[in-house]
Structure formats: C-alpha cells, structure tokens
Amino acid sequence: MDGFGVYxxxxxxxxxxxxxxxxxxxxxEALMRRYREALCRDIAAKGSFCLSEGSVRTVYIGGGTPTALLPDDLLAVIAAVRESFRLTGAEEFTVEANPGTVDAALLTHLRTAGVNRLSFGVQSFSDTLLSAIGRIHTAEEAEDAVRMARQAGFRVSLDLMYGLPGQTLADVEDSVARTAALDVGHISAYGLAVEDGTPFARMEAEGRLGLPTDEACGDMYDYITQELPRLGYLRYEISNYAKEGEESRHNLAYWQDVPYIGIGAAAHSYWQGRRTENEAGLRRYIACIEEGRSPAREEEPPSRESHMEEFAFLALRTATGVDKRRFCETFGCAIREVYGEAIGRLQAAGLVEESAESIRLTALGMKFGNRVFEEFLLERDEVHGEE
Ligand code: SF4
Incomplete structure (x- = not known):
C-alpha cells in the first residue's frame, strides 16, 4: 500500500x-475529557492495526471544532497520533480551527507538536453576516487568528461561504479581497446548502430566511471562480483553490481513491476496499471504546458499479479529472466502455472534455456539476446487461 491518510x-x-x-x-463540555481518553485508546488500537500497512501520508484533525477542546486535550490527541502511527515522511498535518478558539500560545504548542497546516472556518468578513449565520467570531478576530498562524509558520487554509441570507455580491467581493490580503495559501469556497434539521431549514420553512436569489448566487459564484484564479489561487477542485504547491494533500487523496482510517465518533474509513462508519453518538462511541467493543459498522460492500460511480464522481470534482489509465487498472476496462455514451452527451453540451489521459469537467461543467454527476450514475441492469 502506497501510504494512507488518518482522519x-x-x-x-x-x-x-x-x-x-x-x-x-x-x-x-463535560464529556470532553472522557472523549479524549476514549479517542486516545482508539488511536493507539488503530495505530497497531495499521502498522504493517505502511506509513501515513497525511493527518487531518477535523470536526466539529478541534480547537474547542482544552489545549491539553487537543495536544494529548496529537501526541497519541504521533506515538501510534508511523509519521516519518508524512507530508501534511492539518488541524481545523475556529478563529474564536485560538490564541498565540495554543498556536505555538500546535506548531511545536508537529502540526504544519491550519484550516480556519471564517465564512465571511462581514460581522453582520457572521452573526446572522451563528458564528462565534468577528471578522477582526478571524484576521488576527490567520496572521498569528502565519507568523507561527503554519500553512493556512480559509473557508468562505456564498449564498448566505442577506449576502450581496459586494459582501463576497469584500471577503475575497480581505482573504487575499491575508496571503493564505488555500481557500475553500462553498455555496450555502440549507440542510434538513438545521435552524436555517426551519427559518426557510417559515419564509424568514431571506436567501439571495438564484441569479445573485450565480453572480457570486462567477465572481469567486474568476477572481480567485486572477489572484493566483488555482481551482484544483470544485470548491477548492490553492497557490501552487498549497493544495490540501489530505483531501486530494480522498478524491483519488487513496485509503484512509477515520477515528472518533462518526468518522468514516476506507480501508482495503471496505468502507466503515463509526458510531455517531458521542456517548455511544465513548461506551464502545470503554467496553472494548468496536465502534465501527461496516457499510454495505460497494458493488463494482457503485465503486465506478464513486471513483468517477470524486475524480471529476478535481481539475485533473478521471485518470483513464487508473480507471482501467482499477476496473479492468476502459472508461469509454462504461461511460462512452454519457461522455459523448456531456462533451456535446460543453460540460466535459477528454484528452488522451483524462476526462475532466470544463468551467461550465464545474458550475453545473450535478448535471454531469447524474450522467455518471449507472443503470444497474445495463451493467449486468448479459444477465
Ligand atoms: S460549521 Fe459551526 S457548528 Fe458546524 S462544525 Fe463548524 S463551527 Fe461547528
């Protein structure tokens, strides 16, 4: 195995x-210490299990908000990762951070502990919008946190959102300009999706969310996709932009079908072709570890067709697209044998382009990704056509 990721x-x-x-x-908060203890036990167990499988390429501590833990707890988790896994040669060790939960002392500790990349959820540089979406920090706190992180020697990524309630194109322009002024290496830009069960879903149902129109969201999208490359951030995935060499190695590995081990409540793993999902409930996860039971539940083994779909969906999200040779090595057939008609239709619509090496989205295809992904869904009966 050519290395793996740890989440x-x-x-x-x-x-x-x-x-x-x-x-x-x-x-x-009362559960944080027990969670840390359970997590460290689980990390040690997974580390022994993976020891014969090569070295770790990347580590990503995400959430949630890792920096919401007490510093001692977060540092204990990082130490457990370093003790339990073979990290020599690991390229990237990322921790997600909320600008409202970091200070210079914590950043110094994280850097000393071997973390080399921080991913800040900032979302906007408008205090009005930050408050309207429930963030705990101000724009100024976000700028201070990013500056401190850069001074401490971290590679920095920053998340922005568009399509927020009450947001205008001018807000997006301002957020992009202030992000670029901070000279971070990596930017993720996500359109708001109103998810079931959230306060925004209830507000929308009551007609009081005040989302921008589709046209306004389209203008924000167009601005971001044009302005970030102009500022030197290349779009290497549908929602991700980076200066040269600043791409997230951890996320690229997800999109390239590389194995990873997920540890903690609700974490997913993709290991030796099998997918598992950990117990999502906080107390239930802790109880599993404390009682010596596995928190992992095996997901239904993917059929060959669903593996093909997922392989294509994930790779199509990236600027390099689906590597035709890797598809052939993985599935024993050329991608055109499976998706020839779909690729033809999508090429005619200007949504994908094909070279000798790859099939990838055009700029239009990136904008209307869902239309492309629908075409890559396989009709099960066709795949088993001879039956
Ligand atoms: S979006 Fe907000 S609530 Fe959700 S994980 Fe990030 S900080 Fe926590």
Whole structure:
C-alpha cells in the first residue's frame, strides 16, 4: 500500500452555527475529557492495526471544532497520533480551527507538536453576516487568528461561504479581497446548502430566511471562480483553490481513491476496499471504546458499479479529472466502455472534455456539476446487461 491518510474527528463546538448539520455538539463540555481518553485508546488500537500497512501520508484533525477542546486535550490527541502511527515522511498535518478558539500560545504548542497546516472556518468578513449565520467570531478576530498562524509558520487554509441570507455580491467581493490580503495559501469556497434539521431549514420553512436569489448566487459564484484564479489561487477542485504547491494533500487523496482510517465518533474509513462508519453518538462511541467493543459498522460492500460511480464522481470534482489509465487498472476496462455514451452527451453540451489521459469537467461543467454527476450514475441492469 502506497501510504494512507488518518482522519480524527472532534465532535464539539462552542455553539452550533445555524446552517450546520455536521456531527458536532455544543454544550457537551463535560464529556470532553472522557472523549479524549476514549479517542486516545482508539488511536493507539488503530495505530497497531495499521502498522504493517505502511506509513501515513497525511493527518487531518477535523470536526466539529478541534480547537474547542482544552489545549491539553487537543495536544494529548496529537501526541497519541504521533506515538501510534508511523509519521516519518508524512507530508501534511492539518488541524481545523475556529478563529474564536485560538490564541498565540495554543498556536505555538500546535506548531511545536508537529502540526504544519491550519484550516480556519471564517465564512465571511462581514460581522453582520457572521452573526446572522451563528458564528462565534468577528471578522477582526478571524484576521488576527490567520496572521498569528502565519507568523507561527503554519500553512493556512480559509473557508468562505456564498449564498448566505442577506449576502450581496459586494459582501463576497469584500471577503475575497480581505482573504487575499491575508496571503493564505488555500481557500475553500462553498455555496450555502440549507440542510434538513438545521435552524436555517426551519427559518426557510417559515419564509424568514431571506436567501439571495438564484441569479445573485450565480453572480457570486462567477465572481469567486474568476477572481480567485486572477489572484493566483488555482481551482484544483470544485470548491477548492490553492497557490501552487498549497493544495490540501489530505483531501486530494480522498478524491483519488487513496485509503484512509477515520477515528472518533462518526468518522468514516476506507480501508482495503471496505468502507466503515463509526458510531455517531458521542456517548455511544465513548461506551464502545470503554467496553472494548468496536465502534465501527461496516457499510454495505460497494458493488463494482457503485465503486465506478464513486471513483468517477470524486475524480471529476478535481481539475485533473478521471485518470483513464487508473480507471482501467482499477476496473479492468476502459472508461469509454462504461461511460462512452454519457461522455459523448456531456462533451456535446460543453460540460466535459477528454484528452488522451483524462476526462475532466470544463468551467461550465464545474458550475453545473450535478448535471454531469447524474450522467455518471449507472443503470444497474445495463451493467449486468448479459444477465
Ligand atoms: S463551527 Fe463548524 S462544525 Fe461547528 S457548528 Fe459551526 S460549521 Fe458546524
């Protein structure tokens, strides 16, 4: 195996943002110490299990908000990763951070502990919008946190959102300009999706969310996709932009079908072709570890067709697209044998382009990705056509 990724999930936040349906909890501070202890035990067990499988390429501690933990707890988790896995040669060690939960002392500790990349959820540089979406920090705190992180020697990524309630194109322009002025290496830009069960879903149902029109969201999208490359951030995935060499190696590996081990409540793993998902409930996850039971539940083994679909979906999200040779090596047939008609239709619509090496989205295809992905869904009966 040519290396693998490690993902650690920290399911705590100071407060839930109004749009968020990620597996994270606010108001569970009393469980943090038990979670840390359970997590460290699980990390040690997974480390021994993976030891014969080569070295770790990347580590990503995400959430939730890892920096919502007490510094001692977060540093203990990082130490457990370093002790349990072979990290020599690991290229990237990322921790997600909320600008409202970091200070210079914590950043110094993280850097000394071997973390070399921070990913800040900032979303906007408008205080009005930050408050309207439930963020706990101000724009100025975000700028201070990013500056401190850069001074401490981290590679920095920053998340922005567009299509927020009450947001205008001018807000997006301002956020992009202030992000670029911070000279971060990596920017993720996500359109708001109103997810079931969130406060935003309830507000929308009551007609009081005040989302921008589709046309206004389209203008924001067009601005971001044109302005970031102009500022030197190349779009290497549908939602991700980086200066040269600043791409997220960890996320690129997800999109390139590389194995990873996920540790913690609700974490997913992709290991030796099998997918598992950990117990999502915080207390249930802790109980599994404390009682010596596995928290992992095996997902239904993917059929060959669903593996093909997923392989194509994930690779199409990237600027390099689907590597035809890797598709052939993985599935024993040329991509055109499976998707020839779909590729023809999408080429005619200007949504994908093909070279000798790859099939990839055009700029139009990136904008209307869902139309492309629909075409890559396989009709099960056709695949088993001879039956
Ligand atoms: S900080 Fe991140 S994980 Fe936590 S509630 Fe907000 S969006 Fe969700």
């Amino acid at each position: 650690i999930h920290i399911p705590f936040c100071r407060r839930k943002c109004f749009y968020c349906d990620f597996p994270s909890h606010a108001g569970e």
